[in-house]
Amino acid sequence: MRIGLTHHRFILFFITLGFCIFFRQVSSQDNQPPTFSDTQYIFSVSEDASIGTILTATNPTTGIMASDIDDTNFTFQKVDSSSSPEITLNQSTGVLTVDAALDRETIGSYSFDITADDGQRGGKFLPTVTVQIVVLDVNDHAPQFVNTPYAYTIEEGVSNNHQVNPSGCEISVTDEDIGNNQPSVFSIVSGDDGKFAIDHNGIITTTLDDSA
Numbered sequence: 001m002r003i004g005l006t007h008h009r010f011i012l013f014f015i016t017l018g019f020c021i022f023f024r025q026v027s028s029q030d031n032q033p034p035t036f037s038d039t040q041y042i043f044s045v046s047e048d049a050s051i052g053t054i055l056t057a058t059n060p061t062t063g064i065m066a067s068d069i070d071d072t073n074f075t076f077q078k079v080d081s082s083s084s085p086e087i088t089l090n091q092s093t094g095v096l097t098v099d100a101a102l103d104r105e106t107i108g109s110y111s112f113d114i115t116a117d118d119g120q121r122g123g124k125f126l127p128t129v130t131v132q133i134v135v136l137d138v139n140d141h142a143p144q145f146v147n148t149p150y151a152y153t154i155e156e157g158v159s160n161n162h163q164v165n166p167s168g169c170e171i172s173v174t175d176e177d178i179g180n181n182q183p184s185v186f187s188i189v190s191g192d193d194g195k196f197a198i199d200h201n202g203i204i205t206t207t208l209d210d211s212a
């Protein structure tokens with residue numbers, strides 16, 4: 001977003017002999033570069049966002065803003081135009097949009113610098129600000145078992161709640177998702193005849209009826 005501020009100088013002339021006073025308005029020269037409203041901008045976007053999605057600013061909530069005291073038009077530009085090609089910067093408004101498919105597991109965040117150029121400095125001495133974009137996770141990966149297959153032995157006559165798989169040999173999985181999308185719940189599908197149970201740590205125990 002751009003903000004223009006009108007700025008003028010007035011030159012006052014006194015002519016003492018004729019007691020005349022008049023003013024002449026002189027427009028200021030464009031000698032001040034644009035300035036950003038903040039020193040850093042942080043955005044977030046879901047990894048399943050469709051192309052064309054406008055990014056939401058988290059700090060500050062107003063998004064990218066700059067002003068020019070000389071009331072001069074300026075454009076926003078990436079310092080490195082090839083950086084973060086998945087994100088497009090609108091040079092007139094400063095709005096950021098998704099321009100390609102995102103994948104948090106491949107690229108979890110983006111960071112690049114942008115400038116505000118009023119065309120008066122030949123591309124030199126331009127204000128620069130850093131933009132950071134956090135890609136938010138969605139639950140798009142299934143857990144994967146590791147160290148399969150699992151094989152355990154157990155002696156007959158063991159008591160109830162006996163641990164079948166020894167410590168260090170628990171059933172485990174990996175999951176490329178993070179946060180609330182990562183925890184896995186184990187369950188026995190079939191074949192145990194109701195004699196075994198598995199907890200959230202992948203530990204298998206017996207569920208025998210002691211009265212049998």
